[in-house]
Amino acid sequence: xxxxxxxxxxxxxxxxxxxxxxxxxxxxxxxxxxxxxxxxxxxxxxxxxxxxxxxxxxxxxxxxxxxxxxxxxxxxxxxxxxxxxxxxxxxxxxxxxxxxxxxxxxxxxxxxxxxxxxxxxxxxxxxxxxxxxxxxxxxxxxxxxxxxxxxxxxxxxxxxxxxxxxxxxxxxxxxxxxxxxxxxxxxxxxxxxxxxxxxxxxxxxxxxxxxxxxxxxxxxxxxxxxxxxxxxxxxxxxxxxxxxxxxxxxxxxxxxxxxxxxxxxxxxxxxxxxxxxxxxxxxxxxxxxxxxxxxxxxxxxxxxxxxxxxxxxxxxxxxxxxxxxxxxxxxxxxxxxxxxxxxxxxx
Numbered sequence: 001x002x003x004x005x006x007x008x009x010x011x012x013x014x015x016x017x018x019x020x021x022x023x024x025x026x027x028x029x030x031x032x033x034x035x036x037x038x039x040x041x042x043x044x045x046x047x048x049x050x051x052x053x054x055x056x057x058x059x060x061x062x063x064x065x066x067x068x069x070x071x072x073x074x075x076x077x078x079x080x081x082x083x084x085x086x087x088x089x090x091x092x093x094x095x096x097x098x099x100x101x102x103x104x105x106x107x108x109x110x111x112x113x114x115x116x117x118x119x120x121x122x123x124x125x126x127x128x129x130x131x132x133x134x135x136x137x138x139x140x141x142x143x144x145x146x147x148x149x150x151x152x153x154x155x156x157x158x159x160x161x162x163x164x165x166x167x168x169x170x171x172x173x174x175x176x177x178x179x180x181x182x183x184x185x186x187x188x189x190x191x192x193x194x195x196x197x198x199x200x201x202x203x204x205x206x207x208x209x210x211x212x213x214x215x216x217x218x219x220x221x222x223x224x225x226x227x228x229x230x231x232x233x234x235x236x237x238x239x240x241x242x243x244x245x246x247x248x249x250x251x252x253x254x255x256x257x258x259x260x261x262x263x264x265x266x267x268x269x270x271x272x273x274x275x276x277x278x279x280x281x282x283x284x285x286x287x288x289x290x291x292x293x294x295x296x297x298x299x300x301x302x303x304x305x306x307x308x309x310x311x312x313x314x315x316x317x318x319x320x321x322x323x324x325x326x327x328x329x330x331x332x333x334x335x336x337x338x339x340x341x342x343x344x345x346x347x
Contacts, residue, residue, distance in 0.1 A: 001219050001288060001289060001290070002217045002218060002219065003214040003216065003217050003218075003219060003222075003307050004217055004307075005320075006306060006307050006308075006311050006312055006315065007306050007307055008306050008324075008327055009331075010305065010306060010331075010337060011331065014331060014334070014335070014336065014337045014341075015151060015152075015336075015337050015338050015341070016336035016337065016338060016339070016340035016341035016342075017152055017153070017154065017340070018159065018340060019159065019160075019163035019164075019182070019340045020183070020340070023163065023167070023182070023183055023185055024043055024044045024183045024184070024185040024187070024188060025042075025043070025044065025183075026042070026043045026183050026336070026341065026342045026343060027040065027041070027042055027043065027335055027336075027342040027343075028040075028041045028042055028043045028045070028046065028342065028343050028344065028345055029041075029326055029329070029330060029335065029342070029343075029344045029345075030049055030344070030345045030347065031318050031322055031323070031326050031344055031345070031346045031347065032347050033318065033319060033322065033346065033347060034347075036322060038325065038326055038329055040333070043183045043188075043342070043343055044185070044187075044188055046188060046192070046300070046345065047188070047191045047192050047195050047197070049345055049347065050192065050195065050197050050250065050298075051195075051196075051197075051248075052195060052196030052197070053196060053197075053198075053242075053247050053248075054197045054198070054247065054248045054249075054250050054298075055197075055198045055199075055200060055238055055239065055242045055247060055248070055249050055250065056192060056197055056198065056199050056200070056250045056252060057200055057201070057202060057235070057239070057249060057250065057251050057252060057256050057260065058166075058168060058181055058184075058199065058200070058201045058202075058252050058256070059166075059178040059181065059201070059202060059203065059204050059206075059252065059253055059255045059256050059259075060166075060168055060169060060170040060171060060201040060202070060203055061169065061170075061171055061172075061173055061174040061178060061203050061204060061205050061206060061255075062165065062169035062170060062171055062172040062173065062174065063146070063147070063164060063165050063169065063172075063174045063175065063176070063177050063206075064082060064085075064137065064140060064141060064144070064147075064172050064173065064174065064175060065140055065141050065142075065143075065144030065145055065146060065147070066081055066082040066083075066140060066144055066145075066146075066147040066175040067079070067080070067081055067082075067144055067145040067146070067147050067156070068080045068081075068082070068107055068139070068140050068143060068144040068145070069107070070105035070106060070107035070112060071105065071106050071107075072097075072103065072104075072105060072106075073104065073106075076097065076098075077097070078095055078096065078097040078099065078105060079095065079096040079097070080093045080094070080095050080107075080125075081093060081094040081095075081147065081175070081208070082136075082137065082140045082144070082147075082175060083122070083175060083207065083208070084173060084174055084175050084176075084205040084206060084207040084208075084227060084228070085137075085172070085173030085174075085205045085228065086205070086226075086228040086282070087228050087280060087282075090115075090124050090125075090126070090136075091124065091125050091126070091134075091136035091137055092118065092122055092123070092124055092125075093122070093123055093124075093125055094121055094122055094208070095121060095122075095123055096121075099114050099117065099123055100114065100117065101114055101115070101116055101117055102114060104128070105125075107139065107143065108139070108142075108143045110127055110128075110139055111127070111128040111129075112125045112126070112127055112128070112136065112139075113125065113126050113127075113128055127139065137172075141172070146160040146161055146164050147175050147176065147208075148160050148164055148339075149176065149338070149339055151305070151338065152339075152340075163182065163340075164177050164182070164339075165177065165182075166178065166181045166182060166184060167184060167185060167186055167189075168181075168184070168189075168201070170201075170203075171203045173203070173205035173228070174205045174206040174207075175206065175207060175208055176206040176207065176208060177206065177339060178204075178206055178252075178253045178255045178256070179253065179302050179338075179339040179340075180252050180253030180254070180300050180301045180302050180343060181252045181253055181300075182339070182340070183343065184252070197250075198238060198242075200232075200234065200235035200238050200239070201232070201235060202229060202230065202231040202232070202235055202256060202259055202260075203229060203230050203231075204227055204228070204229035204255045204256065204258065204259045204283065205227055205228050205229070206227060206255055207225055207227050209224075209225030209227075214307050214308070214309065219286075219288055219312075222286060222309075224284045224285065224286040224309065225284070226282040226283060226284040227255070227258070227282070227283050227284075228280070228281075228282055228283075229258075229259040229262070229263075229280065229281055229282075229283050230278045230279070230280040231259065231260075231263060231278060231279045231280075232278050233276050233277065233278060236267065236278075236279055239260070239267060239295065240267060240270060243267070243268070243295065248297040248298055249295055249296055249297050249298070250296075250297065250298040250299075250300065251296040251298070251299050251300070252300045253300065253301055254299075254301055254310040254313050254314065256296075257287070257293075257296050257299060257313060257317070258283045258285055258287070258313070259281075259283055260295040260296055261285055261287060261291075261293060261294060261295060261296065262281055262283040262284075262285045263279055263281060263295075264294040264295050266279055267279070267295060268294065268295075286309065286312075287309075287312065287313040287316050288309075288312035288313065288315065288316050289312070289315050289316045289319075289320055290316065291316045293316075293317060296317070298345065298346065298347050299314070299317050299318075299345070299346045300343060300344075300345050300346075301314055301343065301344060301346070302337075302338065302339065302341055302342070302343050302344075303327065303330055303335060303336075303337040303338065303341055303342065303343075303344065304337075304338070305337075305338060314344075314346070317346055318346045326344060330342070330344075
Protein backbone atom coordinates (compact mmCIF):
# COMPACT_ATOMS: atom_id res chain seq x y z
CA UNK A 1 0.00 0.00 0.00
CA UNK A 2 1.28 3.44 -0.96
CA UNK A 3 0.83 6.94 0.41
CA UNK A 4 -0.33 8.01 -3.05
CA UNK A 5 -3.39 5.78 -2.54
CA UNK A 6 -4.54 8.43 -0.05
CA UNK A 7 -4.32 11.41 -2.37
CA UNK A 8 -7.51 13.27 -3.18
CA UNK A 9 -8.34 16.71 -4.49
CA UNK A 10 -9.20 19.09 -1.65
CA UNK A 11 -10.42 22.44 -2.99
CA UNK A 12 -8.94 25.36 -1.06
CA UNK A 13 -12.41 26.79 -0.45
CA UNK A 14 -13.42 23.64 1.43
CA UNK A 15 -10.80 24.24 4.16
CA UNK A 16 -12.40 25.98 7.17
CA UNK A 17 -10.17 29.00 7.83
CA UNK A 18 -12.03 30.01 11.00
CA UNK A 19 -14.13 28.17 13.59
CA UNK A 20 -17.92 28.30 13.17
CA UNK A 21 -19.54 31.35 14.73
CA UNK A 22 -21.14 29.11 17.34
CA UNK A 23 -19.29 26.12 18.78
CA UNK A 24 -21.13 22.91 17.95
CA UNK A 25 -23.03 24.20 14.92
CA UNK A 26 -21.02 22.13 12.43
CA UNK A 27 -22.30 19.26 10.29
CA UNK A 28 -21.86 15.55 10.91
CA UNK A 29 -21.69 12.84 8.25
CA UNK A 30 -22.49 9.42 9.71
CA UNK A 31 -20.88 6.39 8.09
CA UNK A 32 -22.56 3.06 8.86
CA UNK A 33 -20.16 0.22 8.14
CA UNK A 34 -22.89 -2.43 8.50
CA UNK A 35 -25.34 -0.96 5.98
CA UNK A 36 -22.61 0.76 3.92
CA UNK A 37 -24.65 3.96 4.09
CA UNK A 38 -24.14 7.68 4.67
CA UNK A 39 -26.47 9.87 6.75
CA UNK A 40 -26.27 13.66 7.01
CA UNK A 41 -26.76 15.15 10.47
CA UNK A 42 -25.47 17.85 12.79
CA UNK A 43 -22.71 17.60 15.37
CA UNK A 44 -25.00 18.84 18.16
CA UNK A 45 -27.18 15.76 17.56
CA UNK A 46 -24.38 13.25 18.17
CA UNK A 47 -26.41 11.73 21.01
CA UNK A 48 -28.99 10.46 18.51
CA UNK A 49 -26.45 7.98 17.14
CA UNK A 50 -25.18 6.68 20.48
CA UNK A 51 -26.91 4.45 23.00
CA UNK A 52 -27.13 3.85 26.71
CA UNK A 53 -24.04 2.07 27.95
CA UNK A 54 -21.70 3.48 25.31
CA UNK A 55 -18.42 4.81 26.66
CA UNK A 56 -17.22 8.09 25.14
CA UNK A 57 -13.46 8.64 25.51
CA UNK A 58 -12.19 12.24 25.35
CA UNK A 59 -8.67 13.66 25.14
CA UNK A 60 -8.36 16.31 27.85
CA UNK A 61 -5.00 17.68 26.72
CA UNK A 62 -4.63 21.46 26.65
CA UNK A 63 -3.01 23.29 23.75
CA UNK A 64 -0.12 25.46 24.89
CA UNK A 65 0.95 28.76 23.38
CA UNK A 66 3.75 27.32 21.34
CA UNK A 67 4.94 30.00 18.89
CA UNK A 68 7.50 32.55 20.05
CA UNK A 69 10.03 34.90 18.44
CA UNK A 70 13.48 35.47 19.92
CA UNK A 71 16.53 37.42 18.81
CA UNK A 72 20.22 36.55 18.71
CA UNK A 73 22.86 39.02 20.00
CA UNK A 74 23.45 39.94 16.35
CA UNK A 75 19.83 41.10 16.10
CA UNK A 76 18.83 38.16 13.89
CA UNK A 77 15.25 37.03 14.49
CA UNK A 78 14.57 33.35 15.28
CA UNK A 79 11.12 31.76 15.21
CA UNK A 80 10.66 29.06 17.85
CA UNK A 81 7.90 26.45 17.97
CA UNK A 82 7.63 24.55 21.24
CA UNK A 83 7.20 20.81 20.74
CA UNK A 84 4.64 18.67 22.53
CA UNK A 85 5.31 17.59 26.08
CA UNK A 86 6.77 14.17 26.82
CA UNK A 87 7.32 12.44 30.14
CA UNK A 88 10.48 13.74 31.79
CA UNK A 89 11.60 15.55 28.62
CA UNK A 90 13.11 19.01 28.70
CA UNK A 91 11.86 21.83 26.51
CA UNK A 92 12.44 21.09 22.83
CA UNK A 93 11.71 23.57 20.05
CA UNK A 94 11.62 23.63 16.29
CA UNK A 95 13.51 26.64 15.03
CA UNK A 96 13.77 28.60 11.81
CA UNK A 97 17.17 30.13 11.26
CA UNK A 98 20.68 29.13 12.28
CA UNK A 99 21.53 27.98 15.80
CA UNK A 100 24.42 26.16 17.43
CA UNK A 101 25.03 24.76 20.88
CA UNK A 102 25.74 27.53 23.39
CA UNK A 103 23.91 30.26 21.47
CA UNK A 104 22.04 32.72 23.66
CA UNK A 105 18.68 34.16 22.66
CA UNK A 106 16.64 37.02 24.08
CA UNK A 107 12.85 36.74 24.30
CA UNK A 108 10.67 39.26 26.12
CA UNK A 109 13.45 40.25 28.49
CA UNK A 110 14.50 36.67 29.27
CA UNK A 111 17.67 34.94 28.16
CA UNK A 112 17.50 31.45 26.68
CA UNK A 113 20.45 29.17 26.03
CA UNK A 114 20.73 26.43 23.41
CA UNK A 115 21.79 23.42 25.45
CA UNK A 116 21.92 21.02 22.51
CA UNK A 117 20.89 20.48 18.92
CA UNK A 118 19.04 17.17 19.11
CA UNK A 119 17.84 16.81 15.52
CA UNK A 120 17.66 18.70 12.25
CA UNK A 121 15.94 21.97 13.16
CA UNK A 122 15.27 20.87 16.76
CA UNK A 123 17.04 22.33 19.80
CA UNK A 124 16.84 21.90 23.58
CA UNK A 125 16.58 25.20 25.45
CA UNK A 126 17.07 26.30 29.03
CA UNK A 127 16.35 29.67 30.60
CA UNK A 128 19.39 31.36 32.06
CA UNK A 129 19.23 31.57 35.86
CA UNK A 130 15.90 29.76 36.10
CA UNK A 131 15.33 27.44 39.04
CA UNK A 132 12.25 25.76 37.57
CA UNK A 133 12.61 23.04 34.92
CA UNK A 134 9.38 24.34 33.38
CA UNK A 135 10.62 27.92 33.03
CA UNK A 136 10.87 27.76 29.23
CA UNK A 137 7.32 26.43 28.90
CA UNK A 138 6.10 29.12 31.29
CA UNK A 139 7.74 31.77 29.08
CA UNK A 140 5.93 30.42 26.03
CA UNK A 141 2.63 30.32 27.92
CA UNK A 142 3.03 33.95 28.97
CA UNK A 143 4.23 35.45 25.68
CA UNK A 144 3.68 32.83 22.98
CA UNK A 145 1.06 32.64 20.27
CA UNK A 146 -1.61 30.02 19.55
CA UNK A 147 -0.09 27.39 17.21
CA UNK A 148 -2.87 27.22 14.63
CA UNK A 149 -2.10 24.93 11.65
CA UNK A 150 -0.05 26.44 8.81
CA UNK A 151 -2.65 25.42 6.21
CA UNK A 152 -4.97 28.13 7.60
CA UNK A 153 -2.56 30.59 5.94
CA UNK A 154 -3.12 33.34 8.50
CA UNK A 155 -1.77 34.55 11.82
CA UNK A 156 -3.48 33.46 15.03
CA UNK A 157 -6.21 35.83 16.16
CA UNK A 158 -8.11 36.43 19.38
CA UNK A 159 -10.84 33.95 18.37
CA UNK A 160 -8.25 31.17 18.26
CA UNK A 161 -7.34 31.60 21.94
CA UNK A 162 -10.73 30.17 22.90
CA UNK A 163 -11.74 28.08 19.94
CA UNK A 164 -8.51 26.18 19.25
CA UNK A 165 -9.15 24.53 22.62
CA UNK A 166 -11.77 22.04 23.79
CA UNK A 167 -14.23 23.03 26.53
CA UNK A 168 -12.80 20.26 28.74
CA UNK A 169 -9.09 20.94 28.12
CA UNK A 170 -7.20 20.35 31.34
CA UNK A 171 -3.58 19.16 31.16
CA UNK A 172 -1.23 21.40 29.12
CA UNK A 173 1.19 19.86 26.65
CA UNK A 174 -0.21 19.79 23.10
CA UNK A 175 0.90 21.98 20.22
CA UNK A 176 -2.08 20.98 18.09
CA UNK A 177 -5.69 20.56 19.11
CA UNK A 178 -7.56 17.23 19.29
CA UNK A 179 -9.81 18.65 16.59
CA UNK A 180 -12.62 16.08 16.61
CA UNK A 181 -13.76 17.45 19.97
CA UNK A 182 -13.46 21.19 19.25
CA UNK A 183 -17.22 21.32 18.63
CA UNK A 184 -18.25 19.48 21.77
CA UNK A 185 -20.21 21.80 24.06
CA UNK A 186 -21.29 21.50 27.68
CA UNK A 187 -24.86 21.16 26.40
CA UNK A 188 -23.93 18.17 24.24
CA UNK A 189 -22.06 16.52 27.10
CA UNK A 190 -25.15 16.91 29.28
CA UNK A 191 -27.38 15.39 26.57
CA UNK A 192 -25.03 12.40 26.36
CA UNK A 193 -25.06 11.91 30.13
CA UNK A 194 -28.86 12.03 30.20
CA UNK A 195 -28.98 9.35 27.53
CA UNK A 196 -26.81 7.07 29.66
CA UNK A 197 -23.57 7.48 27.72
CA UNK A 198 -20.61 7.36 30.10
CA UNK A 199 -17.73 9.80 29.68
CA UNK A 200 -14.08 9.21 30.54
CA UNK A 201 -10.86 11.01 29.67
CA UNK A 202 -7.29 10.24 28.78
CA UNK A 203 -4.45 12.59 27.91
CA UNK A 204 -2.41 12.46 24.72
CA UNK A 205 -0.25 15.47 23.97
CA UNK A 206 -0.69 16.10 20.27
CA UNK A 207 2.38 16.92 18.20
CA UNK A 208 2.83 18.69 14.90
CA UNK A 209 3.68 15.37 13.26
CA UNK A 210 0.06 14.22 13.55
CA UNK A 211 -1.04 16.39 10.67
CA UNK A 212 2.02 16.32 8.42
CA UNK A 213 1.80 14.47 5.08
CA UNK A 214 3.93 11.39 4.61
CA UNK A 215 7.08 12.17 2.58
CA UNK A 216 7.66 8.60 1.33
CA UNK A 217 5.38 6.58 -0.91
CA UNK A 218 5.95 3.13 0.59
CA UNK A 219 4.06 3.13 3.90
CA UNK A 220 6.47 0.62 5.40
CA UNK A 221 9.25 3.22 5.12
CA UNK A 222 7.42 5.84 7.20
CA UNK A 223 8.70 6.39 10.74
CA UNK A 224 5.80 7.45 12.94
CA UNK A 225 6.26 10.29 15.42
CA UNK A 226 5.65 9.45 19.06
CA UNK A 227 3.20 11.19 21.38
CA UNK A 228 3.08 10.81 25.15
CA UNK A 229 -0.21 9.61 26.63
CA UNK A 230 -1.56 8.61 30.01
CA UNK A 231 -4.81 6.84 30.85
CA UNK A 232 -6.07 7.32 34.44
CA UNK A 233 -6.97 4.24 36.51
CA UNK A 234 -10.69 5.10 36.60
CA UNK A 235 -10.81 5.43 32.80
CA UNK A 236 -8.91 2.17 32.37
CA UNK A 237 -11.32 0.30 34.60
CA UNK A 238 -14.39 1.58 32.73
CA UNK A 239 -12.85 0.79 29.31
CA UNK A 240 -12.01 -2.72 30.48
CA UNK A 241 -15.50 -3.32 31.87
CA UNK A 242 -17.22 -2.05 28.70
CA UNK A 243 -15.08 -4.31 26.49
CA UNK A 244 -15.67 -7.30 28.76
CA UNK A 245 -19.45 -6.77 28.68
CA UNK A 246 -19.61 -6.38 24.89
CA UNK A 247 -20.30 -2.64 25.06
CA UNK A 248 -19.05 0.02 22.68
CA UNK A 249 -16.05 2.29 23.14
CA UNK A 250 -16.47 5.55 21.21
CA UNK A 251 -13.17 7.30 20.51
CA UNK A 252 -13.44 11.05 20.04
CA UNK A 253 -10.64 11.63 17.58
CA UNK A 254 -7.64 9.88 16.13
CA UNK A 255 -5.52 10.91 19.13
CA UNK A 256 -7.74 8.92 21.49
CA UNK A 257 -7.72 6.05 19.00
CA UNK A 258 -3.93 5.96 18.85
CA UNK A 259 -3.61 5.97 22.63
CA UNK A 260 -6.19 3.20 23.13
CA UNK A 261 -4.86 0.98 20.36
CA UNK A 262 -1.24 1.47 21.45
CA UNK A 263 -2.27 0.40 24.94
CA UNK A 264 -4.60 -2.37 23.72
CA UNK A 265 -2.51 -5.30 24.95
CA UNK A 266 -2.17 -3.88 28.44
CA UNK A 267 -5.85 -2.93 28.56
CA UNK A 268 -6.96 -6.41 27.49
CA UNK A 269 -4.61 -8.25 29.83
CA UNK A 270 -5.38 -6.06 32.80
CA UNK A 271 -1.73 -6.24 33.80
CA UNK A 272 -1.60 -2.54 34.63
CA UNK A 273 -4.77 -2.44 36.70
CA UNK A 274 -3.13 -2.32 40.08
CA UNK A 275 -3.56 0.41 42.64
CA UNK A 276 -3.92 4.00 41.51
CA UNK A 277 -1.20 3.97 38.87
CA UNK A 278 -2.09 5.35 35.43
CA UNK A 279 -1.16 3.55 32.24
CA UNK A 280 1.34 5.66 30.27
CA UNK A 281 3.27 5.28 27.06
CA UNK A 282 4.70 6.86 23.93
CA UNK A 283 2.28 6.16 21.09
CA UNK A 284 4.18 5.53 17.88
CA UNK A 285 1.64 3.16 16.36
CA UNK A 286 1.06 3.64 12.60
CA UNK A 287 -2.47 2.57 11.72
CA UNK A 288 -3.49 2.09 8.09
CA UNK A 289 -5.82 -0.29 6.18
CA UNK A 290 -5.31 -3.87 7.24
CA UNK A 291 -5.04 -3.01 10.92
CA UNK A 292 -7.44 -4.83 13.28
CA UNK A 293 -8.87 -2.51 15.92
CA UNK A 294 -8.94 -4.05 19.38
CA UNK A 295 -10.46 -1.37 21.62
CA UNK A 296 -12.27 1.27 19.54
CA UNK A 297 -15.77 0.45 18.25
CA UNK A 298 -16.95 3.85 16.98
CA UNK A 299 -14.85 6.80 15.82
CA UNK A 300 -15.73 10.49 15.75
CA UNK A 301 -13.26 12.39 13.59
CA UNK A 302 -12.83 15.35 11.26
CA UNK A 303 -12.14 15.37 7.51
CA UNK A 304 -8.38 15.07 7.09
CA UNK A 305 -5.74 16.28 4.67
CA UNK A 306 -4.53 14.13 1.76
CA UNK A 307 -1.69 11.68 2.46
CA UNK A 308 -1.88 12.29 6.22
CA UNK A 309 -1.47 9.49 8.77
CA UNK A 310 -4.80 10.43 10.35
CA UNK A 311 -6.55 9.92 7.00
CA UNK A 312 -4.95 6.48 6.77
CA UNK A 313 -6.11 5.62 10.28
CA UNK A 314 -9.64 6.71 9.36
CA UNK A 315 -9.52 4.58 6.19
CA UNK A 316 -8.44 1.59 8.27
CA UNK A 317 -11.46 2.06 10.53
CA UNK A 318 -14.14 2.92 7.95
CA UNK A 319 -12.88 0.86 5.06
CA UNK A 320 -11.27 2.56 2.08
CA UNK A 321 -14.26 2.33 -0.28
CA UNK A 322 -16.79 3.73 2.19
CA UNK A 323 -14.44 6.49 3.25
CA UNK A 324 -13.67 7.44 -0.36
CA UNK A 325 -17.40 7.74 -1.03
CA UNK A 326 -17.88 9.80 2.13
CA UNK A 327 -15.15 12.26 1.15
CA UNK A 328 -16.55 12.59 -2.38
CA UNK A 329 -19.98 13.33 -0.88
CA UNK A 330 -18.53 15.82 1.58
CA UNK A 331 -16.75 17.77 -1.16
CA UNK A 332 -19.83 17.78 -3.39
CA UNK A 333 -22.13 18.89 -0.56
CA UNK A 334 -19.72 21.59 0.55
CA UNK A 335 -18.72 20.25 3.94
CA UNK A 336 -15.89 22.09 5.68
CA UNK A 337 -12.58 20.26 6.08
CA UNK A 338 -9.67 20.03 8.53
CA UNK A 339 -9.29 21.40 12.09
CA UNK A 340 -12.10 23.95 12.24
CA UNK A 341 -14.38 22.00 9.91
CA UNK A 342 -17.18 19.45 9.99
CA UNK A 343 -16.92 15.92 11.34
CA UNK A 344 -17.88 12.32 10.66
CA UNK A 345 -19.04 9.54 12.95
CA UNK A 346 -18.05 6.06 11.82
CA UNK A 347 -20.29 3.38 13.33
